[in-house]
Amino acid sequence: xxxxxxxxxxxxxxxxxxTVSKAVNDSHEISKDLKQRIQExxxxxxxxxxxxxxxxxxxxxxxxxxIVPNILNYFFVQVLYxxxxxxxxxxxxxxxxxxxxxxxKESKTLEFLDSGTVDxxxxxxxEETQVKERVEGLQEIAENQIPLVLFDxxxxxxxxxxxxxxxxxxxxxxxxxxxxxxCKNVAFVSPIGKxxxxxxxxEGYKKxxxxxxxxxxxxxxxxxxxxxxxxxxxxxxxxxxxxxGILGLDEITAVKILHIVKSRGYNVPxxxxxxxxxxxxLSQYVTxxxxxxxxxGKFIGEKAAELLIKRIQHPDRPFETKMVKTSLLVRDSxxxxx
Amino acid sequence: xxxxxxxxxxxxxxxxxxTVSKAVNDSHEISKDLKQRIQExxxxxxxxxxxxxxxxxxxxxxxxxxIVPNILNYFFVQVLYxxxxxxxxxxxxxxxxxxxxxxxKESKTLEFLDSGTVDxxxxxxxEETQVKERVEGLQEIAENQIPLVLFDxxxxxxxxxxxxxxxxxxxxxxxxxxxxxxCKNVAFVSPIGKxxxxxxxxEGYKKxxxxxxxxxxxxxxxxxxxxxxxxxxxxxxxxxxxxxGILGLDEITAVKILHIVKSRGYNVPxxxxxxxxxxxxLSQYVTxxxxxxxxxGKFIGEKAAELLIKRIQHPDRPFETKMVKTSLLVRDSxxxxx
DNA sequence: GTGAAAGCGCTAACAT
DNA sequence: ATGTTAGCGCTTTCAC
Numbered sequence: 001x002x003x004x005x006x007x008x009x010x011x012x013x014x015x016x017x018x019t020v021s022k023a024v025n026d027s028h029e030i031s032k033d034l035k036q037r038i039q040e041x042x043x044x045x046x047x048x049x050x051x052x053x054x055x056x057x058x059x060x061x062x063x064x065x066x067i068v069p070n071i072l073n074y075f076f077v078q079v080l081y082x083x084x085x086x087x088x089x090x091x092x093x094x095x096x097x098x099x100x101x102x103x104x105k106e107s108k109t110l111e112f113l114d115s116g117t118v119d120x121x122x123x124x125x126x127e128e129t130q131v132k133e134r135v136e137g138l139q140e141i142a143e144n145q146i147p148l149v150l151f152d153x154x155x156x157x158x159x160x161x162x163x164x165x166x167x168x169x170x171x172x173x174x175x176x177x178x179x180x181x182x183c184k185n186v187a188f189v190s191p192i193g194k195x196x197x198x199x200x201x202x203e204g205y206k207k208x209x210x211x212x213x214x215x216x217x218x219x220x221x222x223x224x225x226x227x228x229x230x231x232x233x234x235x236x237x238x239x240x241x242x243x244x245g246i247l248g249l250d251e252i253t254a255v256k257i258l259h260i261v262k263s264r265g266y267n268v269p270x271x272x273x274x275x276x277x278x279x280x281x282l283s284q285y286v287t288x289x290x291x292x293x294x295x296x297g298k299f300i301g302e303k304a305a306e307l308l309i310k311r312i313q314h315p316d317r318p319f320e321t322k323m324v325k326t327s328l329l330v331r332d333s334x335x336x337x338x
Numbered sequence: 339x340x341x342x343x344x345x346x347x348x349x350x351x352x353x354x355x356x357t358v359s360k361a362v363n364d365s366h367e368i369s370k371d372l373k374q375r376i377q378e379x380x381x382x383x384x385x386x387x388x389x390x391x392x393x394x395x396x397x398x399x400x401x402x403x404x405i406v407p408n409i410l411n412y413f414f415v416q417v418l419y420x421x422x423x424x425x426x427x428x429x430x431x432x433x434x435x436x437x438x439x440x441x442x443k444e445s446k447t448l449e450f451l452d453s454g455t456v457d458x459x460x461x462x463x464x465e466e467t468q469v470k471e472r473v474e475g476l477q478e479i480a481e482n483q484i485p486l487v488l489f490d491x492x493x494x495x496x497x498x499x500x501x502x503x504x505x506x507x508x509x510x511x512x513x514x515x516x517x518x519x520x521c522k523n524v525a526f527v528s529p530i531g532k533x534x535x536x537x538x539x540x541e542g543y544k545k546x547x548x549x550x551x552x553x554x555x556x557x558x559x560x561x562x563x564x565x566x567x568x569x570x571x572x573x574x575x576x577x578x579x580x581x582x583g584i585l586g587l588d589e590i591t592a593v594k595i596l597h598i599v600k601s602r603g604y605n606v607p608x609x610x611x612x613x614x615x616x617x618x619x620l621s622q623y624v625t626x627x628x629x630x631x632x633x634x635g636k637f638i639g640e641k642a643a644e645l646l647i648k649r650i651q652h653p654d655r656p657f658e659t660k661m662v663k664t665s666l667l668v669r670d671s672x673x674x675x676x
Numbered sequence: 677g678t679g680a681a682a683g684c685g686c687t688a689a690c691a692t
Numbered sequence: 693a694t695g696t697t698a699g700c701g702c703t704t705t706c707a708c
Contacts, residue, residue, distance in 0.1 A: 003483060005701060016679045021703060031677055046482045052399075052454040053701035056390045056684050063450075071418070072619065077409060084436075093450050095433040098422075112401075112431050116390035116685090144384045145341060255623045262625065281410065285593045287600065287625050343685060354695045359687060369693055391685035394700050454701090680707075691696070 004045045013038060024049075055116070064308060065113035066096045067106060067123045069153065074251055074280025075297045076124065079151065082301020083122055090309050092119070103128040107137055120147040120308045125155060131194040133157065147311040151304045152295075153195050161307040162321040165295045167197050170326040171204025174247055174275055174293055177328060179212050181335040183245035183273055185220065187237055189257060190249040193223030198249055201277075205247070217241075234260045244272055251278040254290050258333060273334040288332035295326050342383045351376060362387075393454070402646060403451035404434045405444060405461045407491065412589055412618030413635045414462065417489065420639020421460055428647050430457070441466040445475055458485035458646045463493060469532040471495065485649040489642045490633075491533050499645040500659040503633045505535050508664040509542025512585055512613055512631055515666060517550050519673040521583030521611055523558065525575055527595060528587040531561030536587055539615075543585070555579075572598045582610055589616040592628050596671060611672040626670035633664050 006024070010017045015034070023030045023038035024047065030038075055061045064087055068076040080096055087094045095118065099106035106126045113121060121141070129135065135155050142148045142160040151163040178186045188205050192198040202221065209216050219240055224233055234257060237243060246261070248254035254276020258268060266272050268288055275291045276283055283290035303322050311317065344362070348355045353372070361368045361376035362385065368376075393399045402425055406414040418434055425432045433456065437444035444464045451459060459479070467473065473495050480486045480498040489501040516524045526543050530536040540559065547554050557578055562571055572595060575581060584599070586592035592614020596606060604610045606626055613629045614621060621628035641660050649655065 007701075017701085018680075018703080019678055021701095022678085025703085029677065034677085046478050048453040048483070050394075050454045050701050051450075052390055052394045053684085054703085056388075056394055056686095056700095057702055057704095059684070061390075071409070071415060074410075080409070093447075095435070097433070109431075112389075115386040116388045140384055145386070252619060259623050259625075281590060282620050282623065285597045285620065286623060287597075345685075355685085356687075356696080357694055359685095360694085363687085367693065372693085388685050391700085392687085394684095394702095395686055395688095397700070678708085680705105682703105682705085684702090686700090688699095689697085692694080 003050070004042075004047050005050070006047075009038060009042060009045070009047065012041065060119055061117060062091060063093045063095060063118045064120045064122060064305070065118035066094055067099050067109055067113075067121070068096065069099050069101045069124055069126045071098050072252070073278065074282075075152075075278040075295055078280075078297025079124075079301035079304070082298035082303075083305045084301075085298075086302045086305035086309070090305075092305075092309070099126040099129075101127045103132060103134055110137055110141065114141055114145060118146065120149070120312050122149045122151065122304050122308055124151050125153040125195075127153075127192060127195045130155065130196055147308055147315065149304045149308045149311070151300055153197055155196070159319060161311055161319050163300050163304045163307065164321060164323055165197070165300070166323050166325050167200035168204040168207075170277075170293050170295075171201030171247075172208045173204070173326075174328065175205045175208035176212070177334075178245040178247070178273060178275070179208070179214075181273060181337055183335075185217075185241050185243050186245035186247065187220045187222065187243050188247050188249075189222045189224070189234075189237075189253060191224060191226070191253050192249055198223075201247075201249060230256055231260055235264075238264060238266075246272060246274050248274065248276045251276050251280045251282055251290075251292070254292070254333075255282045255286055258286055258288075258290060269333050269335045275328075275334060279329055284331070291331045291334040292329045293326050294329055296324055300324055341388070342380075342385050343388065344385075347376060347380060347383070347385065350379065398457055399455060400429060401431045401433060401456045402458045402460060402643070403456035404432055405437050405447055405451075405459070406434065407437050407439045407462055407464045409436050410590070411616065412620075413490075413616040413633055416618075416635025417462070417639035417642070420636035420641075421643045422639075423636075424640045424643035424647070428643075430643075430647070437464040437467075439465045441470060441472055448475055448479065452479055452483060456484065458487070458650050460487045460489065460642045460646055462489050463491040463533075465491075465530060465533045468493065468534055485646055485653065487642045487646045487649070489638055491535055493534070497657060499649055499657050501638050501642045501645065502659065502661055503535070503638070504661050504663050505538035506542040506545075508615075508631050508633075509539030509585075510546045511542070511664075512666065513543045513546035514550070515672075516583040516585070516611060516613070517546070517552075519611060519675055521673075523555075523579050523581050524583035524585065525558045525560065525581050526585050526587075527560045527562070527572075527575075527591060529562060529564070529591050530587055536561075539585075539587060568594055569598055573602075576602060576604075584610060584612050586612065586614045589614050589618045589620055589628075589630070592630070592671075593620050593624055596624055596626075596628060606671050607673045613666075613672060617667055622669070629669045629672040630667045631664045632667055634662055638662055 006017050006020045010020045023035045097109045148160045154162045190198045248257045277293045279292045279294035283292050344355050344358045348358045361373045435447045473493050486498045492500045528536045586595045615631045617630045617632035621630050
């Protein structure tokens with residue numbers, strides 16, 4: 001049961017550890033015969049070099065750590081796929097962790113990953129971290145320790161490579177789209193009101209209103225959290241004004257909104273048009289299928305991994321920020337363009 | 339930028355490494371004054387003990403590795419949560435990896451996790467691994483190396499602790515339920531036909547047919563893979579016989595089936611009743627909401643983590659297999675019981 | 677062809 | 693109160 005080491009093998013053959021090391025690594029320095037016997041025995045005993053020792057020796061683990069806030073959000077799953085793809089292509093493994101939007105969980109994970117376990121880090125900030133701007137830990141890491149790439153939920157206070165979505169434009173264009181299809185009262189419903197991403201989309205929403213010469217009505221802007229009763233909130237919203245457009249800031253929110261709106265007797269899209277964010281699995285299979293803003297998660301993941309690997313190889317490059325544009329996938333939850 | 343070590347600090351203060359070690363660990367052996375100066379300097383320089391070195395020393399990493407086949411399946415996400423909960427409660431971190439149903443990916447991940455990186459492993463087999471019965475690697479690991487718990491997709495060939503779902507009973511009871519609500523022709527649609535889980539449910543399905551005195555019609559049993567066109571397959575199925583009940587073996591399959599059946603003009607549940615597996619996010623928000631078999635993923639995860647931790651502490655306990663029962667969550671995609 | 681020694685970063689037992 | 697030594701498992705000079 002106990003793991004076998006070079007030392008054990010050396011004792012068994014009554015040779016030195018370094019001889020065994022060379023033998024298992026198939027060095028030409030060792031005689032064919034001894035080499036073969038050692039290799040056979042090693043296989044028999046299931047010898048595996050201890051990675052910990054090797055990593056310590058190489059001061060590298062060929063592993064990159066990833067922290068995402070929420071694995072139930074399909075966007076992050078897509079990003080993960082993208083990261084993994086590029087990482088594997090470059091001989092890196094990834095270890096993915098979930099912060100669950102919690103600052104504490106994020107810090108603990110960071111503590112774990114930092115200090116030798118990984119060669120680099122790719123992170124999207126937990127909402128709590130963004131809200132409280134508690135980024136000292138990450139600043140330190142970025143400045144003094146290991147290569148770091150931030151994506152999607154980033155912070156200006158941290159100097160590092162970043163991959164971000166053009167969320168301002170996304171909010172702006174989507175709102176404009178509502179107007180184009182004839183909507184008058186467009187609500188903005190956000191489960192991530194306090195994250196950078198939510199704020200930027202909100203700014204875009206405001207700009208579109210302004211440009212269209214429509215008043216900004218803060219009652220049409222709803223921020224809610226997991227604890228809130230979305231049903232109740234939507235009820236207020238729908239009774240407040242004849243809403244005919246709703247923008248939901250993630251996929252599950254859009255799906256829930258659709259469900260609630262339908263169950264209150266509205267027709268989607270004739271009475272109310274709905275657009276969500278993230279082109280995931282749910283949105284295509286609900287009825288009607290949802291029009292969504294795709295952030296190209298996989299692409300973002302690929303870019304983030306590329307940036308990180310470049311940084312690992314050239315620690316002194318200037319920092320880069322990559323901006324990724326969104327696309328609107330028009331389906332059946334929005335009225336047709338005339 | 340370079341990481342600072344005890345050695346560096348020792349040099350700076352012109353003391354020995356062990357003195358520094360004791361100082362940063364707040365040992366009483368060190369004089370107040372020196373201790374304080376060292377600690378200050380360490381903080382200033384962002385000293386962090388190298389985990390690799392510590393783990394090597396302790397021959398333990400307080401980390402457990404998890405490999406799941408598919409992160410898009412909500413069941414596995416739930417299991418992950420359960421594992422993480424118990425792991426954290428016991429001072430363990432988890433690192434979760436995805437095999438993507440591929441044997442090769444699973445092996446590579448295993449290779450990485452094995453050999454010192456984790457103290458134990460929790461795995462649900464990739465379908466390819468189950469189909470081909472390529473479990474030698476895992477056998478070795480279980481027998482000679484690190485504690486292993488298998489869940490859901492297990493193999494009889496591997497001697498270790500296991501947590502399994504009573505899939506036979508689930509298939510049996512669910513099929514019986516279809517009969518109870520008056521269905522005559524119940525189809526069985528599986529994206530995991532070759533996994534142990536799919537097979538057991540299928541056995542249960544057969545037993546229910548038998549008990550009800552109905553003939554087994556293999557044309558009503560459909561196995562498909564990601565490459566197949568489910569639309570086409572369902573089309574054949576629906577034209578073949580007046581199907582009035584469909585059992586889909588995972589959540590996304592059930593949702594897709596619902597979508598296809600509806601779009602062909604059938605009423606759900608009046609014409610066709612549908613039941614799926616896994617109580618996830620999608621099934622409640624489609625229309626009509628889907629009746630689902632819950633496997634209690636989180637509970638399974640908790641049990642798996644408990645078993646693993648017990649095994650780590652007592653390597654010589656006899657192996658255990660925990661069987662978890664499913665429950666049927668009746669919603670609107672099935673006809674009501676009379 | 678084989679082995680001794682040093683070292684990766686750290687701790688702990690044992691001097692001094 | 694501080695330092696020395698040994699060792700975790702491994703590789704890599706450098707001797708022999």
